[in-house]
Amino acid sequence: MTTPRIAFIGAGNMAASLIGGMLAQGLPASAIRASDRGAEQREKINREHGIEVLASNAEACRDADVIVLAVKPQVMKDVCLDLAPHLQAGQLIVSIAAGITSASLENWLGPRAVVRCMPNTPSLLRLGASGLYANARVSAEQRQQAEQLLSAVGLAVWLDEEKLIDAVTAVSGSGPAYFFLLIEAMTASGEKLGLPREVAARLTLQTALGAAQMALNSDVDAAELRRRVTSPAGTTEAAIKTFQAGGFEALVEQAVKAADHRSAELAEQLGQ
Ligand SMILES: NC(=O)C1=CN([C@@H]2O[C@H](COP(=O)(O)OP(=O)(O)OC[C@H]3O[C@@H](n4cnc5c(N)ncnc54)[C@H](OP(=O)(O)O)[C@@H]3O)[C@@H](O)[C@H]2O)C=CC1
């Protein structure tokens, strides 16, 4: 397959993570263009990634094979309505916005091949996790193009049901922030116990990395790996009992459900 020309509309945090990951994977900088309304942001992305970053969304899209819509959900409608007259036949629209349905995008852009995708920021390190959903207009070649782009920056999983993008958003789209919160809390706790902050942070991070690698490479599940750390009447048991007494699992479930709910709510609020 030839290298697709990609245009990113909105060059913020998530676009930068995807662009950085794609370049690191070997995509030439000349294959990627972006646009952003902020002059400072345009300069920053151009400086950091060596790609062309334009002020005009329409110009960024000209002759692109794949157009990645990477603006906030709240401005998506206006961006799409402005862009619609400038789109060319055969262009694939990939939206990474939380909560904006493919039907809304087609209302604003006209009938289009649309892939909804929910990536996450570790894509920058090519350790991303994305869920993808294609509408019925997406051809087999376009499906492959979308998969090629997202699998270049990590795990890419297709979903048969668009509704499940809300769940992906709640688990892996927002997920890095949950782990960062745990890292922050564990580091602060280590510091309170007397460790220098830097030492507490490094121990926490290496433990997070080691635990994730172990779980990925193991043929037993996370619950069994946890049991293997937890000696009867030992220190881990004391900590786990405290987590459970505080309702840890139920709290995680509530938090993930809140993100899923918010994604559906965004679709209702912003989809008209
Ligand atoms: N951040 C994340 O972890 C993830 C985000 N997403 C989705 O990605 C999308 C982008 O999020 P994120 O990168 O965090 O947001 P950012 O605000 O960092 O990026 C969006 C960029 O688009 C610019 N922009 C706004 N309006 C326009 C316009 N009319 N034309 C061109 N550029 C414009 C913004 O400029 P300005 O700052 O001036 O508004 C900003 O630089 C969202 O829809 C979000 O749901 C999906 C997965 C993960």
Ligand SMILES: O=C(O)[C@@H]1CCC=N1
């Ligand atoms: O918080 C948000 O709405 C976006 C979507 C997933 C991660 N960040």
